[in-house]
Amino acid sequence: MEERYIALIQEHEGIIHKVIGLYVDFDEDKKDMYQEILLQAWKSFGNFRGDSTFSTWLYRICLNIALTFSKRQKAKQKADEVLLNSQQESVSDPSIGESHEMLYQIIKRLNEVDRMIMTLHLDGYKNPEIASISGMTINNVNVKIHRLKTNIIAQLKKYEDGHI
Amino acid sequence: MDIFEQWHKIEREKFNNQTIKREDIMDAIYQKSKGTIETLKNRLKYKMNWVLFFMICFISLMIWQYNNLPALLIFAGMLTIYTLGYFGLRRRYKEMGTDLKDGTSLEVMKSNYKTIVDALNFEMNASLPILPIMLLGGLILPALIKGESILQVFSEPKILIFGIIALLVLVPFTYFIAKKANDYAYGEFIQKLEHNIKEMERVG
Numbered sequence: 308m309e310e311r312y313i314a315l316i317q318e319h320e321g322i323i324h325k326v327i328g329l330y331v332d333f334d335e336d337k338k339d340m341y342q343e344i345l346l347q348a349w350k351s352f353g354n355f356r357g358d359s360t361f362s363t364w365l366y367r368i369c370l371n372i373a374l375t376f377s378k379r380q381k382a383k384q385k386a387d388e389v390l391l392n393s394q395q396e397s398v399s400d401p402s403i404g405e406s407h408e409m410l411y412q413i414i415k416r417l418n419e420v421d422r423m424i425m426t427l428h429l430d431g432y433k434n435p436e437i438a439s440i441s442g443m444t445i446n447n448v449n450v451k452i453h454r455l456k457t458n459i460i461a462q463l464k465k466y467e468d469g470h471i
Numbered sequence: 472m473d474i475f476e477q478w479h480k481i482e483r484e485k486f487n488n489q490t491i492k493r494e495d496i497m498d499a500i501y502q503k504s505k506g507t508i509e510t511l512k513n514r515l516k517y518k519m520n521w522v523l524f525f526m527i528c529f530i531s532l533m534i535w536q537y538n539n540l541p542a543l544l545i546f547a548g549m550l551t552i553y554t555l556g557y558f559g560l561r562r563r564y565k566e567m568g569t570d571l572k573d574g575t576s577l578e579v580m581k582s583n584y585k586t587i588v589d590a591l592n593f594e595m596n597a598s599l600p601i602l603p604i605m606l607l608g609g610l611i612l613p614a615l616i617k618g619e620s621i622l623q624v625f626s627e628p629k630i631l632i633f634g635i636i637a638l639l640v641l642v643p644f645t646y647f648i649a650k651k652a653n654d655y656a657y658g659e660f661i662q663k664l665e666h667n668i669k670e671m672e673r674v675g
Contacts, residue, residue, distance in 0.1 A: 309497075309500075312496075312500075313493055313496050313497075316491060316496055317490070317491055317493075317496075320489070320490065320491045321482065321486045321487045323491070324485070324486040324487075324489050325482065325485075325486040328485060328486060339505050341499070342498075342499045342502055342505065343504060343505060343506050345491075345495075345496055345499035345500060346499050346500055346502060346504055347504070347506075349499075349500040367575075367576075370576055371574070371576050371579040371580075372506070374576055374579070374580055374667055375506070375507065375508075375579060375580060375583045375664070376506075376507075377507040377657075377659075377660040406477060407477035407478070407480040407481050407484075408481075410474060410477045410478065410481065411481050411485070418666075418667075418670065419663070419667055420667050420670040420671055421670075423576065429474065429475060429478040430478075431475075439575065440575065440576065441575060441576045441577060441671060442574075442575030442576055442577025442578055442671065443577065443671050443672075447671075447673070456474070459474065460474065463474070
């Protein structure tokens with residue numbers, strides 16, 4: 308069972324890096340979340356019956372840990388500073404470069420729930436699947452995705468036109 | 472503008488070029504959890520051990536003072552309150568960590584929220600009757616053990632005044648400090664869960 312778990316984790320490790328990268332900024336928090344994901348996924352692995360794909364199941368675990376993760380106090384203060392700085396920089400700093408980098412920054416600045424929905428959407432999950440992972444109603448997911456996409460595309464257009 | 476294509480570019484650049492080593496996975500699965508619930512669970516276990524220690528102390532004191540009825544009654548009262556507190560903590564301790572991490576995000580967040588708020592409220596509410604009893608017990612027990620009656624102890628104005636001031640000042644102060652400490656440790660986390668749950672349950 309251990310061997311199977313290790314093989315599956317290594318095959319889908321991109322999901323873990325993605326969620327950690329999107330939800331925490333500091334090394335200590337990253338290390339804690341990384342260990343917590345691997346540990347909790349292992350603890351729940353016995354319940355994985357293959358009703359969904361392993362990637363969906365792992366995504367679910369990663370997001371649940373990210374949404375219930377308590378950042379360290381110092382990291383919280385630093386995160387607030389970084390967020391403030393990044394917001395100021397994104398207005399004036401041309402070094403952000405290509406628009407995909409800008410997209411990453413926009414998604415990182417969304418609130419935690421919106422970030423989860425948008426990440427799943429961009430990874431190709433259908434709205435009913437997102438609803439079943441998050442526990443939200445399909446209607447709520449539809450509305451949120453529509454709003455978020457409109458907003459993100461508008462921000463990217465502004466950026467490409469040089470208004471940001 | 473194809474944001475999906477841009478997202479794949481982000482994935483290639485940022486997430487798909489790292490590797491998790493086999494040893495790291497093995498290390499992680501044999502380590503203790505550092506999650507919020509696990510931290511709170513350890514805190515409850517620590518408190519449970521202290522409560523158990525005091526229960527043993529009260530039983531020992533009851534045996535020692537078995538022919539001193541007023542002292543025996545006070546120790547029995549304290550033992551009863553501590554026993555109730557112990558089983559209350561134990562129930563919450565047992566309930567923790569039974570939540571599955573692979574439920575829906577909303578279920579997991581609600582379960583985390585309920586567990587944390589319930590445990591913290593229980594701790595605070597249980598400490599409310601225990602604190603004044605401990606204070607009064609501490610004041611009168613030495614005299615009771617010497618063989619004085621409760622009336623004799625409270626007829627001493629100094630003890631009476633000290634007891635009243637201690638009750639009026641120390642109990643609310645300790646309660647206030649404990650609440651502040653809980654807010655510092657869990658306040659922001661609880662708010663985050665509340666916010667996320669509201670955000671997910673909001674229609675449209």
